[in-house]
Amino acid sequence: MRSDDTLEIERLAGEVRRGDPRALARALTLVESESQAGRRLIGRLYADRRRARVVGITGPPGAGKSTLVDGLVRHARGLGHAVGVLAVDPTSVFTGGAILGDRIRMAAHAGDDGVFIRSMATRGELGGLSRATDDAAAVLAAAGKDVVFIETVGVGQDEVDIAGVADLSLLVLVPGAGDDVQAIKAGIMEIADIFIVNKADREGADRLVQSIEMNLSLQTFGEHDWRPPVVKTVATASEGIAPVWDAVLAFAAHGGSAAARRRRGTESRLRRTLAAALMRRVEGTLPAHTFERVVDRVAAGETDPYSAADALLLQVLG
Amino acid sequence: MRSDDTLEIERLAGEVRRGDPRALARALTLVESESQAGRRLIGRLYADRRRARVVGITGPPGAGKSTLVDGLVRHARGLGHAVGVLAVDPTSVFTGGAILGDRIRMAAHAGDDGVFIRSMATRGELGGLSRATDDAAAVLAAAGKDVVFIETVGVGQDEVDIAGVADLSLLVLVPGAGDDVQAIKAGIMEIADIFIVNKADREGADRLVQSIEMNLSLQTFGEHDWRPPVVKTVATASEGIAPVWDAVLAFAAHGGSAAARRRRGTESRLRRTLAAALMRRVEGTLPAHTFERVVDRVAAGETDPYSAADALLLQVLG
Numbered sequence: 001m002r003s004d005d006t007l008e009i010e011r012l013a014g015e016v017r018r019g020d021p022r023a024l025a026r027a028l029t030l031v032e033s034e035s036q037a038g039r040r041l042i043g044r045l046y047a048d049r050r051r052a053r054v055v056g057i058t059g060p061p062g063a064g065k066s067t068l069v070d071g072l073v074r075h076a077r078g079l080g081h082a083v084g085v086l087a088v089d090p091t092s093v094f095t096g097g098a099i100l101g102d103r104i105r106m107a108a109h110a111g112d113d114g115v116f117i118r119s120m121a122t123r124g125e126l127g128g129l130s131r132a133t134d135d136a137a138a139v140l141a142a143a144g145k146d147v148v149f150i151e152t153v154g155v156g157q158d159e160v161d162i163a164g165v166a167d168l169s170l171l172v173l174v175p176g177a178g179d180d181v182q183a184i185k186a187g188i189m190e191i192a193d194i195f196i197v198n199k200a201d202r203e204g205a206d207r208l209v210q211s212i213e214m215n216l217s218l219q220t221f222g223e224h225d226w227r228p229p230v231v232k233t234v235a236t237a238s239e240g241i242a243p244v245w246d247a248v249l250a251f252a253a254h255g256g257s258a259a260a261r262r263r264r265g266t267e268s269r270l271r272r273t274l275a276a277a278l279m280r281r282v283e284g285t286l287p288a289h290t291f292e293r294v295v296d297r298v299a300a301g302e303t304d305p306y307s308a309a310d311a312l313l314l315q316v317l318g
Numbered sequence: 319m320r321s322d323d324t325l326e327i328e329r330l331a332g333e334v335r336r337g338d339p340r341a342l343a344r345a346l347t348l349v350e351s352e353s354q355a356g357r358r359l360i361g362r363l364y365a366d367r368r369r370a371r372v373v374g375i376t377g378p379p380g381a382g383k384s385t386l387v388d389g390l391v392r393h394a395r396g397l398g399h400a401v402g403v404l405a406v407d408p409t410s411v412f413t414g415g416a417i418l419g420d421r422i423r424m425a426a427h428a429g430d431d432g433v434f435i436r437s438m439a440t441r442g443e444l445g446g447l448s449r450a451t452d453d454a455a456a457v458l459a460a461a462g463k464d465v466v467f468i469e470t471v472g473v474g475q476d477e478v479d480i481a482g483v484a485d486l487s488l489l490v491l492v493p494g495a496g497d498d499v500q501a502i503k504a505g506i507m508e509i510a511d512i513f514i515v516n517k518a519d520r521e522g523a524d525r526l527v528q529s530i531e532m533n534l535s536l537q538t539f540g541e542h543d544w545r546p547p548v549v550k551t552v553a554t555a556s557e558g559i560a561p562v563w564d565a566v567l568a569f570a571a572h573g574g575s576a577a578a579r580r581r582r583g584t585e586s587r588l589r590r591t592l593a594a595a596l597m598r599r600v601e602g603t604l605p606a607h608t609f610e611r612v613v614d615r616v617a618a619g620e621t622d623p624y625s626a627a628d629a630l631l632l633q634v635l636g
Contacts (some may be wrong), residue, residue: 039624046622061378091404134623266617270609271597277631279589280595291588299584304364305452305591306357313595317635 009037013044019144021116027143028118031135034128042135049134052084052141054148055248056166058191061158063172064198067235068244069149075241076147077114084140087119088133088152088162116140130161131276134269137165161272165265167258168193170244170253173212175204192228193261194247200232200240202223219224285316327355331362337462339434345461345516346436349453352446360453363460367452370402372466373566374484376509377438381490382516385553386562388427393559394465402458405437405482406451406470434458448479449594452587455483477556479590483583485576486511486569488562491530493522510546511579512565518550518558544575601633 027045030038038254055072057065065245069085076083109115120133121142133150140148152162161170171192195212197205212230221227229247233240236316283291303311330348333341345363347355373390377383387403394401427433438451455466470480483486489510513530515523530548539545547565552557570576601609612626621629 033611043622043625046616047619050619059540133536138622168387263613263617266623267610267613270613270616270623270626272574274600274627274630275593275597277627278600279593281631281635282592282596295585298364298588299581301365304456305584305588307597308588309359309592309595312592313599317599 005037006040009040009044013041013142016045016139016143017048018205021113024116024139024143025118027139028109028136030142031139032120032132034132038135042138044220046138048142049138050141052137052145052148053248053252054137054141054150054165054167056150056152056163056169057172058152058163058169059172059196059198060174063174064235065151065172068170068172068196068198068233068241069151071233071238071241072149072245073109073236074238075116075245077112081146082114082144083116084137084143084145084148085115085117086133086136086140086150087117087150088150116143116145128276130165131272134165161268163191164268167262167265168248170194170196170248172196173208174197174199175202175208191228193251193257194244195228195230196240196244197230197232198235201234201237201312205232224256225252226251282316286312290315323355326356327358327362331359334363334457334461339431342434342457343436345457346454349457350438350450352450356453360456364456366460367456368459369465370455370466371566371570372459372468372483372485372584373483374468374470374487375490376470376481377514377516378492380399380506381492382553383469383490386471386488386490386514386516386551386559389551389556389559390467390563391427391433392556393563395430399433399464400432400462401462401507402455402461402466403433403435403456403543404466404468405435406447406468414490430487434461434463446594448483449587449590451480452483453563453581465525476592479586481509482586483579485583486566488512488514488566490514490516491526492517493520493526495550511544511569511575512562513546513548514558514562515548515550516553519552519555523550542574544569544572600634604630608633 011026012023016027027041030041032038057069057072059065066087073083073085085195100195109117118136120129120136133152137148137150150162150166169191171194173195175197197208197212209230209232216228216230229250231240231243231246231247235241291312294303294312298305298308330341330345334345345359348359375383375387375390384405391401391403419515427435436454438447440452451468451470455468458466468484487509489512491513493515515526515530517523527548527550533547534548547568549558549561549565551562553559578630612621612630615621616623618624
């Protein structure tokens, strides 16, 4: 698609809005491509982004995130919601990185028109993955999905940012293996609006709940602040799914925190988009090979990255 | 430290060069702080960055990276090298996220002046972790460390970027648990200059080696290209450490690939630094509350992030 083809983009936006699955797939490919056409498509669709409830599910590999998402998809479908799933976790079953049993279970949604599953794998510009995920959520929302689940492994800055673009985040932990300490150390406690202790039939589940509660008790919550609840689940047995969904609704109903959360997500999203737009401008402005020559000088130890960046900035902006 | 205190920075640079451990610790804190003073310090020290061999060790949690680094530190010390360790993995034993036995083993280096260990935990600007890690490597190199090991979990864009700033990267995998598939899916095969199959005394080690070799055989290597070797280790028994080190030296001796690798790392480093410098400039130029008001408009669905970024760009650059 040529980036100046306004009519084509207008038509694709219309097809997405009508919920055409093939148009949806094409639109998602477009927003993953970091193209001008993708940006213009989002310009047409982003206003719809707010119409879907975007739920992030974060946690270490092996915590059972995919199974939990599977249960939540069933639950939301049972309530009549149209559902989208974005799998950002490279170890997710959705992307094929897991045992066959899980893959078969997820394939059960394949015949259901009300469920659209997509794995995200952009590895382009810095922050590209979280940008593309936010755009993809907007596309799914425009296509009429009421709920969008984003599954992401909670390790890495970009992955933490993805949790930030969701309207709320579930942090999934499991008993044993020192995962409680690990999660707390990784600095992802802060992104959790709801804690899930999955595999709660295992030994140590209550200790993990206590450890999370203890951590929360050290934080200061104002009278009107949302205090993250801790919900126990056994996702493989579909236990605890309804309480998780109820907690999601409770957070959404908790006006102040949900709005503040969304504002923070939007701010980091805009900052990232602005940085990318600036870089495109600068790279378009610099004379040919200028950037490459500066890279060579830094690599040779003739200058440092900061002085080099300042010199390039001076050349572009004056 | 005031950012205009040129004399102070000059003095600190001098103390780092003399290898003063307290100055080294202060310098590392400074470059982690995303401050003007830190950037100026790096301006003084970055030319030394090339003097150290910077080795990235990447792999999923539980692959035994810390134990392998421990073995490599001992080996390098035995050869008379001064060594620095930067632990970026939030689940690393260096940062306290693991069992006591491991922590005690690493503490064995505590009395050795030739080893400096530091954990990195910057969670600031996007790409801040890889920037800070590259700067920290430069500081350690200036302080006379011959070898700098960077331990990082290979999940997440910023973590992949960290592997990119190293002069070469070891990818550590372990038999079983579908880790072979997982690693290949995660898109981190590409960053490996040397593959390590750790816990090679376990069942499935040979199958994992074959799976890596199979994957490599699908790639095209030119006559003069480096083809990543696969080395088996049992890090807990210090087995296979010397062959790993020999592979590191072989890569360094393989001129073309090592230089190309370093150039790619420098390019991504410069791009990131330039983006951050641009953002500082823009945020310093915009009238008060302008950015916040635009965030509100995007959050309200009145505009999309791309159109908003373009409008801000127009306001700043014309």
